[in-house]
Amino acid sequence: MSLLSHLDTYFYRAEELCQALKISEETLLKWQESRIFPKPSYSIQNTIKCSSYLGLYECEEFTDYYPRGGVQWGQDLIKYKVQSSSQAYELFYQQYTQTLERCQQQALYCQDARFSDDLEDQIQTSWQQYLCSKYGTISQNGLIEEIVYIELGRAIVDELTEERTASSINITVRPQLLKALKLLNRAISHQAKHEQNQSLRERYIDALVIKYDLSVK
Secondary structure, eight states: OOEEEEHHEEEEHHHHHHHHHHHHHHHHHHHHHSSOOOOOSSSEEEEEEETTTTEEEEEHHHEEEEEEEEHHEEEEEETOOOHHHHHHHHHHHHHHHHOOOOOOOOHHHOOOOTTTTTHHHHHHHHHHHHTTHHHHBBBSSSOHHHHHHHHHHHHHHHHHTTTTTSSSOOOOGHHHHHHHHHHHHBBBBBOOOGGGGGGGHHIIIIIHHHHOOOOOO
């Protein structure tokens, strides 16, 4: 699949996002300037040469792509009448902690201080990365819950595998490791072809399934 086909399949162009949210592109820009909505995940610049009976025409086109989960976040901004970055952060914080609680209720937890004593710092860091669209690129849909799945899942995997350096793992930790990998599998994006070799999916799922003879379904 070509890059543009990949983006058109898994992302929304700016105009499609705005249509889904029933807002103008000017409103989207204001949201971004107010730091309540993420930047685009991908920005494409195309140089076009068009040849026809009437001659040669050249131009440049710029297209921004956003994760499809951005619609849900935009709807929440509208629903709760969010105007400031502090209000947006509070909404993000609430959704993050609710998702984390659900994961912990399913026995998905680790000793990493980022998810206990340092949780507020962790969420603030994730918020800044969310606004920069890091998660719009590495997650499947750019949803808040996927951010938690990715960060918590990675922390659990690193804890159980000595940061993926252990040559083997004890049979007693295999069930917990599998749960973490399945959590990651629900959230991590299938990257564009040029990104796959260094993607989180390659490093945290595919490579570990082979290394530790696991199966993720």
